[in-house]
Structure formats: C-alpha cells, structure tokens
Amino acid sequence: MDRQKRVCAVHDISCVGRCSLTVVLPIISAAGADCGILPTAVLSTHTGGFENFTYRDLTDDIRPISAHWQNLGLEFDALYSGFLGSFAQIDIVGELFDDFKRPDNIILVDPVMADNGQLYKIYSPEMAAGMAKLCGKADIIIPNITEACFMVNETYEQGPYSEAYVLNLLKKLADLGPKQVVLTGVNFDEENLGAAVYEAGADGFSYVHAKQIDGYFHGTGDVFGSALLAGLLNGKTLAESAQIACDFVHKSIEFTLNLNQEPRYGVAFELALPFLMEKLGLLT
Ligand code: PXL
Numbered sequence: 001m002d003r004q005k006r007v008c009a010v011h012d013i014s015c016v017g018r019c020s021l022t023v024v025l026p027i028i029s030a031a032g033a034d035c036g037i038l039p040t041a042v043l044s045t046h047t048g049g050f051e052n053f054t055y056r057d058l059t060d061d062i063r064p065i066s067a068h069w070q071n072l073g074l075e076f077d078a079l080y081s082g083f084l085g086s087f088a089q090i091d092i093v094g095e096l097f098d099d100f101k102r103p104d105n106i107i108l109v110d111p112v113m114a115d116n117g118q119l120y121k122i123y124s125p126e127m128a129a130g131m132a133k134l135c136g137k138a139d140i141i142i143p144n145i146t147e148a149c150f151m152v153n154e155t156y157e158q159g160p161y162s163e164a165y166v167l168n169l170l171k172k173l174a175d176l177g178p179k180q181v182v183l184t185g186v187n188f189d190e191e192n193l194g195a196a197v198y199e200a201g202a203d204g205f206s207y208v209h210a211k212q213i214d215g216y217f218h219g220t221g222d223v224f225g226s227a228l229l230a231g232l233l234n235g236k237t238l239a240e241s242a243q244i245a246c247d248f249v250h251k252s253i254e255f256t257l258n259l260n261q262e263p264r265y266g267v268a269f270e271l272a273l274p275f276l277m278e279k280l281g282l283l284t
Contacts, residue, residue, distance in 0.1 A: 005033040005233045010093055011082035013039045014046035018266020019219030020083050024226045030273045031230030032282055038065055041085030047122055048218050049264030057085045062092045070099060078106040080229055090130035097137045109138035110225045114146040117156040136177030142225050144185040148173055159187040170198040170205055182242050184224060194246050197239045208243040210250035219266040220249050227276055234280045244279045251275050
C-alpha cells in the first residue's frame with residue numbers, strides 16, 4: 001500500500017450549513033488521505049441564507065500554527081485553500097504556501113469570494129485583486145465564473161456560454177500564474193452544467209459535465225473542490241478528477257432533493273461518499 005497522503009485544508013469552520021471544513025474534511029478522509037486543517041474563521045453558520053451568524057476571525061492564529069508545523073518538519077502532499085477570514089489572510093496564506101511548497105506537492109486555490117455575479121456581502125472589492133495574487137502561487141485554481149470575472153476584470157454573463165467566452169476567461173486566469181485552471185459553473189446549453197479544464201498555454205480546453213438540476217445549492221463549490229483533490233490524490237488526471245467531482249456533486253444534489261432537505265443547509269454529500277470511493281477505486 002502507498003504511503004498515506006497528507007493534506008492541509010485552509011478554510012473556515014461554518015458550524016452548521018455544510019460547506020468549507022465540514023465538507024472538505026470528510027471528503028478528503030473518505031478519499032483515504034490524512035486531512036490536517038487550518039481554520040481561517042469560525043462562524044455559527046455560513047453567510048449564504050442565514051441572518052445574524054457569529055464570526056470569529058482567526059487571522060492571528062495562522063502564522064503560529066504554521067511555525068509549529070515547520071518546527072515539527074511537517075510536509076503536505078497538498079495545500080487546499082478556500083474561504084479566507086480576512087483580507088490580511090491572503091498574504092499570510094501566501095506565506096504558508098511559500099513555506100510548504102515542495103517540487104511535487106499540489107497547491108490548490110479556490111478563490112472563494114463571489115457567486116451569481118456578486119461578491120459575498122462580507123467582502124470588499126479589493127478581495128478580487130488579493131485573490132488573483134494568491135492564485136498566482138497556486139498549481140491549480142478552481143474559480144467559478146463570477147470569481148473569474150472579478151479577478152480578470154471581465155464582464156459577468158449568465159450561461160449558456162460561448163466557447164470563446166470561456167476560453168478567454170481560462171487564458172486570462174492562467175496568466176495569473178497557475179499551471180492549471182478548472183473553471184466551474186460552465187454550461188453551453190440548458191441541459192448540462194460542469195467545468196472547463198485548462199492547461200496553461202493550451203489552445204483549447206476539455207469540458208466535464210453532468211445533467212443540470214435547477215436551483216441554487218449551497219456549498220457545492222467546496223464539495224466539488226474536495227472531490228477534485230480526492231481524485232488527484234488517488235492518481236487520477238485533472239480532467240478525470242473534475243469529472244468525478246462533477247458526478248459527485250450531481251449525486252449529492254439528487255440525495256438532497258430526494259430527502260427534501262433545505263438547500264441552505266448544504267447538500268447531502270454524506271450519502272454519496274460510497275459513490276465517490278467507488279469512482280476512486282477504493283472499494284475493491
Ligand atoms: O462555500 C463557500 C463558503 C465558505 N464559507 C463561508 C461561506 C461560503 C459561501 O457563502 O459563507 C463562511
């Protein structure tokens with residue numbers, strides 16, 4: 001058996017609502033990896049669809065935690081960042097990447113800050129330039145279309161998209177510095193929804209998708225990103241991992257609808273974990 005992979009997941013803890021660490025940790029664990037966490041903030045719920053949530057910013061804890069890990073000589077096979085607790089954390093997480101980057105590990109950045117054409121309420125427009133800088137330190141970035149538009153100063157449009165619109169975004173995102181880009185929330189017709197997968201310098205992109213399910217489901221970006229990383233840690237290519245992630249999100253939404261669960265509480269990904277493990281070849 002191969003050595004167990006170790007991940008550092010840099011996201012908030014939204015205590016209720018299934019996004020960020022309450023999603024990343026179980027999915028990475030189900031993928032057979034050791035998932036270390038670096039919480040960026042603690043909230044009573046996530047910020048989408050709940051009022052009066054509590055918010056504890058953990059900016060001051062990140063450097064001491066990282067320093068302790070460096071003293072221990074820890075190494076990570078992947079560092080995966082998502083929702084950051086403050087603007088100042090962008091530079092601090094950038095330092096963390098500098099300190100833990102190895103020639104063969106993966107830095108995966110989800111520049112979580114916006115959706116549906118709008119920045120999340122708690123963020124100011126300067127977040128976009130900061131996240132664009134952080135993306136420059138990543139091997140792989142996984143923005144949605146809104147985040148992409150904010151980072152490369154393009155006009156946000158609603159789908160279905162033309163290939164030219166998507167390719168332009170992909171090239172500009174790759175110009176920020178990452179080697180590979182997975183752009184989420186891409187559709188070319190009303191039937192399907194998926195992601196465009198792009199290698200820096202390439203002429204075209206590949207497209208992975210599943211049947212579109214109407215509605216807005218909270219936390220699916222984190223479910224997608226975690227399953228994508230789960231694929232990579234298990235030796236799948238980026239395109240294979242993106243397809244697995246897309247199918248996993250689709251299955252999780254199906255379970256959510258079958259159970260009539262409220263979308264603001266996140267998707268029922270737990271029930272789809274056996275499906276993910278099967279796709280990763282972990283059940284044989
Ligand atoms: O899933 C993204 C996310 C993560 N963490 C918090 C959020 C959101 C999206 O709204 O509010 C706290």
